[in-house]
Amino acid sequence: MSATEHTADSPPRGITRWLYATNHKDIGKMYLLFGIAMFLVGGLLAELIRAELLTPTMRVLSPEAYDQVITVHGLVMVFGALMPITAGLANYLIPIMVGAPDMALPRLNNWGFWLLPPAAILLVMPWGLKLIGIGSGTIDAGWTMYAPLSIQSGPGADFAFIAVLLLGLSSTMASINIIVTIINQRAPGMTMMKVPVFVWSWLITALLLIAVFPALMAGVIMLVGDRHFGTHFFSAAGGGDPVLWEHIFWFFGHPEVYILLLPTAGIMPHILATFARKPIYGYKAQVYSFCLIGVLSVVVWAHHMFTSGMPTAANIYFMLSTMAISVPVAVLFFCWFGTLWRGAMSFETPMLFALGYIVLFGIGGLTGLVLSDAAADQQYHNTYFLVAHFHYALFGGPIMGVIAGIYYYLPKVTGRMYSETIGRWHFWLCFIGFNVTFMPQFLLGVAGMPRRIPDYALQFSHLNMISSISAFVLGASQLLMVYNIVRCIRGEGERASDQVWTGARGLEFTLPSPPPFHTFQTPPVVN
């Protein structure tokens, strides 16, 4: 048989299966494995950061190296881990959930994935080069890459900018594919308002992505222009403005956090409904909320810039519009509660992580309210209060959400049940470890500790040490999930049934576990 010929149940063999993959399940699995690997890399960088902050003058890293580590930690977690993992869930699940045989554009799908490994290599290659004496390491201006600092950065920064362009290209391709699949490939009878919540969440996410990623890509090209081609976009001496970069970046950056959030906000109702053995509460409300969040997210970006010296009217507008986003997000919380209320709940690992998501993302969202006050923000901006807020929002929300999603779908994808005991250990170590790591950071911020510093004043010592030690526990606990994933992939553990979970509903749970290579080649009937 040639490399690409195969029957419905026998996928092609060898490396070409993966290199030339056009099957959405294969590509989904590659996205997931890549993303989880990057999550571990980003986590290692986080442990380095916390090791440096264990005591006021720990010298694990020089200040130069520290700035590079915090930058790459941010870029890897956002672009290398979270986005590919959610894209992987999208690729695997969306065609099944809408009853389509595959994504609408399978070859585009392949290219979209295979741009990712080169981008990841480019991000870290400058470190490898430095080891052999070339250059001074990678980008060190923070994941926000503010100009003119990023213009001063060494040659390693250009690697990061090209990586960002590749990542943007990849995300744009994946998003186009997702939008077309959802609009065009639904099984007959599946109207938009019958489509699973996760699919709606990815539709809005994909639309947001193609709307805002070009802004980042354009901005990055402008940075490269300022660095090497004599342009002055961000330099006053040439008629430009450093704050222009801030606007461009955050115009992308704020919708980006909703791009990270919405897919898991879409998985949550599925998981909660399954383990509460109840139908999803407020389907329409959640769909409208996603749409409203999508629209609002593009008009609030400058709440990241309250201290940059914008006119008073701008500060007031951005404060008021940011407060408005709390309403659709509150609707989502309300619907999650509504799904649980008077259900019959059991607490398997996905449910534990979903409940943890509600609590931790709740803290993230509530502290966001405090930050939206343009005047009070002067005390929180660029302090550890902000660091704690966005980790509660990004880890407590999307990361817990994808972990819940991974445990939820692991038996379906691999055909084997994971170890529930190890899963529970993972959850509790993660939940407690996370809180003990990041709650002290709210206090550190309020006490006056700025962010992005490798050494700090003595009054911040005790809370930093508590945070660091707990961070080591938090990091180590993720290995429990890796163990569970490897166990299932290797075919150990109980076989999973088609339905996997007694309360589970949806087209994906009518298929065998694992599903055959091609599914729904005849569209299912949806009433």
Added chain:
Amino acid sequence: MSRGRLLSKGGAALALLGPACAFARAFYDFQTPVTPIGRDVLFIHDLFLVIIAALFLGGTGTLLYSVYAHRYRLNRKPASFTGPVGAKQWIWAGIPFAALLFLDYVILGIPALHSILALADMSGSALTIKVTGRQWNWQYEYPTYGIRFTSTLSTPQDQIANRAPKDEHFLLEVDRPLVLPTHEKVRIILASADVIHAFWVPSFGIKQDAVPGYLRQTWVEIDKPGTYRGQCAELCGVGHAFMPIVVVAKSPQDFNRWVGREHADEAAQQAASSATYTRDELVAAGKKVFDTNCAACHQPNGLGIPGAFPPIAGGHAFAAAAPMISALESRGFYKNGDIVVGPVADHIRIVLQGIPGTPMPSFASQLSPADIAAVVTYERNEFGNHTGDAVEPAQVAAMKAGH
């Protein structure tokens, strides 16, 4: 499986004890505000935190109740509602959102608006100062009084490198603090010499970016004499953690006395520019200047950082981007891949003017001619460079004046 249930509840309680205590403690950890804006911000902080603590406890309490009361093991039949049914339920469902809007825009929004408008009102300032952020210290200027000086971290390198015990204000002490009068509205104009920095003093409740090429402003009215410490709050390179802000607030009379003393010191420094010193005196003074101003990049041992900052020691290999290499070559400090000791005049010129297009800044406005003379002498006689040169302040002053 009551043990499992107990463990779960115990775990949940443990995990929540942390946040509960933290919310309580947060009230005590904020630095005491000494300006009107600072007090406004503390009020908003306290108000917000009480409200979000109540929301959090309410929400989590409901969740925990549901997790307990609606468990599968109670052999429940799960409900099947998917939304509010009937007008009464719709009203109940709407109440939390109406409450949220009220909280956002009335309870939180009105004090916030008041503070934002107050912050933007610069009128009635008795004194205007200019603060310039640079990599990696602050320069303070009092245009009305003609006073200008640089304020650099004064924590010794030994403490940072863990070779000496740290003193109380580790990383929060400077050689020359900003001095401001109390009970007068001071307008602070912010500028930057290179990248974006941010001026932040927690006790004042203000933080404002210093954007290169633009001016920003904020104001303070300090109501108590004392020493207030803050830090740069925008990542600005490797020295970001090492450029603190120390403000010494004095009563208006003490402030005027300070201004008088500064003028006297200025005169003394002019005199120093024309004094003559021995080489040993220059080297001793130069070491202090080097450790404070140069060691951050060129390193205390003068070996620099490969690829980024050249060594001060001659005879060391150095490779970097082409612009840096050609800049060093044209000034006589680079030959065949090695750093060499170049001509004295060019050495002085590099310190005075910096090297445009590279991170080497100009020190003409930061260091006096006496300091520059000292540091150049130190560099030319230390790190294995035994040139025997001694640079006098007059030489530097002459070059500064444009000869």
